[in-house]
Amino acid sequence: MNHTLIEEFDEEDDIARQEREDMEQALYLSLEDSRRRPGPSKLRIQNGAGDKDLESLDDEIAGVERQIKDLQALLQELKRNRDDRLREIREAHPQHRSDRGKAPAGNIDYSGEFEWTGALYDKLKTVFGFDSFRSCQESICNANLDRRDIVAIMPTGGGKSLGYQLPALLTPGCTLVISPLLALIADQVMHLHEAGVDAVMLTGATSKEEQNRIYQRLQAMANGTPGAPDIKLCYVTPEKIANSKKFKAALDKLHRVHKLARFVIDEAHCVSQQGHDFRPDYQKLNVLRELWPGVPFLALSATCPAAVLGDLLRTLGMRRPTHAQAVDETVIFSTSLYRKNLHYAVLPKPSSGTGSIEKMRDYILTHHRNDTGIVYCLTRKDCESVAEDLMRLSDGAIRTGVYHADVADAKKEALHRQWREGKVKVVCATIAFGLGIDKGDVRFVVHHSLSKSLDGFYQESGRAGRDGKDADCVLYYRTQDAMRIASLTCNERGGQDKALAMLAFASDLEECRKIQFAQYFNKSSKMSLSFFRTEEEDANTRCGHCDNCMRAPDTLERLGVRTRVAAWQLLRVAADAGRELTMTQLCDLARGLGSSAAAGPGKGKGKGRAKEKATVDLDRVAGGKVELSREHTEALCVRLLVEGYFTLSFHHTAYSVNVYLEPSATAARFTRLGKDDVEQGGGPPFDCVFLKKPGRKGAASGSGHVKKAPEKAKAKAKATSASASASTGAPRAAAAASSGARAKRKRSVSSIVTTGTEDEQTDDGEDDEDMRDFVVGDADMDEDDDEEWHTGLRSSRANGRTSLAEPKVKRPRKSDAGSGRLRPVPRTGRTIRDEEIIELSSD
Numbered sequence: 001m002n003h004t005l006i007e008e009f010d011e012e013d014d015i016a017r018q019e020r021e022d023m024e025q026a027l028y029l030s031l032e033d034s035r036r037r038p039g040p041s042k043l044r045i046q047n048g049a050g051d052k053d054l055e056s057l058d059d060e061i062a063g064v065e066r067q068i069k070d071l072q073a074l075l076q077e078l079k080r081n082r083d084d085r086l087r088e089i090r091e092a093h094p095q096h097r098s099d100r101g102k103a104p105a106g107n108i109d110y111s112g113e114f115e116w117t118g119a120l121y122d123k124l125k126t127v128f129g130f131d132s133f134r135s136c137q138e139s140i141c142n143a144n145l146d147r148r149d150i151v152a153i154m155p156t157g158g159g160k161s162l163g164y165q166l167p168a169l170l171t172p173g174c175t176l177v178i179s180p181l182l183a184l185i186a187d188q189v190m191h192l193h194e195a196g197v198d199a200v201m202l203t204g205a206t207s208k209e210e211q212n213r214i215y216q217r218l219q220a221m222a223n224g225t226p227g228a229p230d231i232k233l234c235y236v237t238p239e240k241i242a243n244s245k246k247f248k249a250a251l252d253k254l255h256r257v258h259k260l261a262r263f264v265i266d267e268a269h270c271v272s273q274q275g276h277d278f279r280p281d282y283q284k285l286n287v288l289r290e291l292w293p294g295v296p297f298l299a300l301s302a303t304c305p306a307a308v309l310g311d312l313l314r315t316l317g318m319r320r321p322t323h324a325q326a327v328d329e330t331v332i333f334s335t336s337l338y339r340k341n342l343h344y345a346v347l348p349k350p351s352s353g354t355g356s357i358e359k360m361r362d363y364i365l366t367h368h369r370n371d372t373g374i375v376y377c378l379t380r381k382d383c384e385s386v387a388e389d390l391m392r393l394s395d396g397a398i399r400t401g402v403y404h405a406d407v408a409d410a411k412k413e414a415l416h417r418q419w420r421e422g423k424v425k426v427v428c429a430t431i432a433f434g435l436g437i438d439k440g441d442v443r444f445v446v447h448h449s450l451s452k453s454l455d456g457f458y459q460e461s462g463r464a465g466r467d468g469k470d471a472d473c474v475l476y477y478r479t480q481d482a483m484r485i486a487s488l489t490c491n492e493r494g495g496q497d498k499a500l501a502m503l504a505f506a507s508d509l510e511e512c513r514k515i516q517f518a519q520y521f522n523k524s525s526k527m528s529l530s531f532f533r534t535e536e537e538d539a540n541t542r543c544g545h546c547d548n549c550m551r552a553p554d555t556l557e558r559l560g561v562r563t564r565v566a567a568w569q570l571l572r573v574a575a576d577a578g579r580e581l582t583m584t585q586l587c588d589l590a591r592g593l594g595s596s597a598a599a600g601p602g603k604g605k606g607k608g609r610a611k612e613k614a615t616v617d618l619d620r621v622a623g624g625k626v627e628l629s630r631e632h633t634e635a636l637c638v639r640l641l642v643e644g645y646f647t648l649s650f651h652h653t654a655y656s657v658n659v660y661l662e663p664s665a666t667a668a669r670f671t672r673l674g675k676d677d678v679e680q681g682g683g684p685p686f687d688c689v690f691l692k693k694p695g696r697k698g699a700a701s702g703s704g705h706v707k708k709a710p711e712k713a714k715a716k717a718k719a720t721s722a723s724a725s726a727s728t729g730a731p732r733a734a735a736a737a738s739s740g741a742r743a744k745r746k747r748s749v750s751s752i753v754t755t756g757t758e759d760e761q762t763d764d765g766e767d768d769e770d771m772r773d774f775v776v777g778d779a780d781m782d783e784d785d786d787e788e789w790h791t792g793l794r795s796s797r798a799n800g801r802t803s804l805a806e807p808k809v810k811r812p813r814k815s816d817a818g819s820g821r822l823r824p825v826p827r828t829g830r831t832i833r834d835e836e837i838i839e840l841s842s843d
């Protein structure tokens with residue numbers, strides 16, 4: 001039972017809202033006031049032009065007013081940040097919350113024993129082949145058999161289906177399951193048939209004859225025809241409920257003879273417009289309670305923040321959840337969204353297309369040679385080329401397949417079958433390969449590029465390890481991809497914020513990945529941190545087994561005041577350039593390479609932009625040039641972007657979307673200061689940590705990586721922001737050779753493509769593949785899996801009946817998958833090798 005969620009649902013944060021309203025009112029009044037005052041131009045007209053002193057005073061006043069405006073915007077931003085921080089602190093320290101809603105004595109403990117417990121365990125083993133329940137599965141089954149209204153929130157692959165499939169076998173009548181996707185329905189029914197369960201589906205894909213047979217059986221159930229077995233589970237889409245009178249009539253008849261056992265709403269967050277997957281047809285499910293009162297609900301979801309929960313309960317007509325658990329109230333179960341068996345790592349991605357495929361090939365061959373995996377790509381073209389290159393560069397050792405919206409349905413099904421059977425090992429796919437894919441033994445999910453949002457990344461990577469055993473979730477990242485993801489999302493509502501959150505995650509070298517997820521969902525979806533709490537640890541305890549928890553501290557470097565000064569310089573240069581600058585141009589200019597940097601379009605919207613160069617007097621504006629390497633300077637730009645000091649602007653050409661960095665209102669926190677102030681620690685707290693280059697003192701080198709005793713990992717991870725041992729999927733000898741060859745590679749041309757006009761776009765001698773990265777063609781993206789809505793995917797299920805190949809254990813990992821109780825034991829033996837550290841030349 002999730003008490004925090006219920007409290008949150010009840011509680012309105014009045015103080016924070018009041019503070020924000022006061023602030024907005026104050027800001028409004030001050031802006032109104034300045035609007036009413038006569039401006040300098042008015043003064044000039046009244047007093048006559050020509051007085052130099054007056055004009056200069058007017059100019060100065062105008063300048064100061066501009067600064068005040070900037071500072072007011074900054075003030076508003078800071079207060080907003082303060083509000084957010086206050087909310088986070090309250091979340092993290094539940095003692096700040098009221099004691100309201102404490103559970104009174106006398107709750108029904110659904111984790112206990114009931115008269116049906118023996119039968120439940122018997123069916124668990126004989127029908128589903130499992131020895132034990134995972135987390136709150138047993139409690140859900142018990143509340144289900146007790147005919148309660150239930151909301152169950154469990155992560156992707158957490159085992160939600162068992163919560164209704166098992167009780168359906170022990171309950172008279174038919175359980176009606178409403179699910180959004182035909183692919184999901186077909187998959188579930190297939191597996192139930194394999195297990196010998198009498199399940200049917202009534203969808204557009206069901207043949208007329210089959211439909212007639214099903215209606216006859218429902219009629220026989222309603223008539224109590226002797227010898228006619230019950231349909232235990234009937235799967236439909238929400239449209240069936242909304243549109244089919246015949247089906248509603250059949251349900252009516254079942255209801256009259258008490259043979260309608262339960263309504264199960266799968267992916268129940270689709271009910272809410274505030275959820276991430278709103279489906280209008282889900283709102284029509286409000287008729288269920290009106291037409292067939294007394295039939296209990298089970299609403300299932302992997303993501304259900306308080307606001308979505310409110311919508312869900314209202315729409316379905318379910319009672320408010322309380323702690324008292326009176327008989328007609330809704331019971332809420334939630335398990336941690338943190339999956340301990342998933343090991344997250346962000347790996348440096350070489351700047352060339354071939355280099356990144358070589359890295360990926362080495363990673364897969366070293367750590368997952370015979371395993372099943374998925375490589376997620378951003379575009380359809382990427383899928384094709386990554387699949388082909390992986391196969392070619394591994395001499396066929398990695399058997400790949402391609403899955404995206406343009407692949408014909410028959411081919412998709414064939415690929416899915418081959419993947420299930422192990423004939424294809426790695427599917428290179430867009431996000432179209434998502435819902436309905438339930439293969440338990442996916443041992444790794446690699447992201448070839450950043451996802452467009454952290455929500456997407458969480459879901460996609462969550463396809464790994466559904467059988468509860470260890471699996472790797474690897475993201476390849478380079479700073480240039482930051483600009484690519486920005487250009488791809490620039491036309492989407494809220495796309496920029498999502499992309500920036502993804503970028504913040506990818507570029508963070510210190511914070512534990514679990515904590516990052518928890519804080520992201522807390523902020524973006526107002527989901528309580530408690531969703532990432534486990535029985536042993538709260539959400540803010542480091543996991544101890546992601547790359548950032550396992551990273552050797554001496555592979556990172558902090559440059560202290562040099563970083564702050566460089567940040568100040570970058571912001572000053574960007575503000576003074578008088579033109580929009582791409583990240584590459586800004587880095588060039590700030591590092592004293594301005595004469596070669598062609599500028600992007602001027603503020604005058606394209607006028608005369610073709611050949612103009614941006615030049616800045618670095619000594620005057622920035623007290624000299626930025627004294628950092630190119631890769632450090634780019635990493636710093638990304639940091640400044642994710643922390644809100646830069647904003648992005650876009651320029652569309654026929655071939656690409658160019659992305660420019662501009663100082664935001666927040667930048668004034670730095671730029672209003674002098675260099676001396678910044679050197680003496682003035683300005684906002686700001687830091688950026690960098691990956692050390694291989695070969696530098698302290699950087700991981702050769703095979704001499706730091707090893708850490710496993711039992712100490714967690715403690716170290718907690719004590720410091722980076723613990724003693726590095727963890728990445730380290731390619732071995734082959735990578736060493738190839739990375740050496742790339743050591744002198746020039747900077748990627750990809751960022752040049754984003755600059756200026758086409759005639760300025762020079763090929764810097766780099767692979768064409770990198771050029772392609774910046775050509776944004778929406779037609780090449782799989783925006784969502786709508787096209788899958790009516791395709792008939794099939795998949796295999798690791799239900800204990802299928803024999804699964806035990807993954808080859810290459811390093812000590814501990815998880816007790818069988819019992820579903822996973823212990824957070826840090827992995828050991830994987831360390832960052834120097835060939836894993838991206839090798840970019842400095843100029």
Ligand SMILES: Nc1ncnc2c1ncn2[C@@H]1O[C@H](COP(=O)(O)OP(=O)(O)OP(=O)(O)O)[C@@H](O)[C@H]1O
Pocket residue numbers: 130131132133134137154155156157158159160161162302438439440466467797798799800820
């Ligand atoms: N008690 C259990 N023991 C072992 N495996 C289990 C258990 N319960 C479920 N599983 C397996 O876990 C996998 C995921 O289960 P299920 O499809 O129900 O997850 P889900 O929560 O519905 O995920 P999604 O939200 O992605 O649909 C399946 O392969 C299933 O066979």
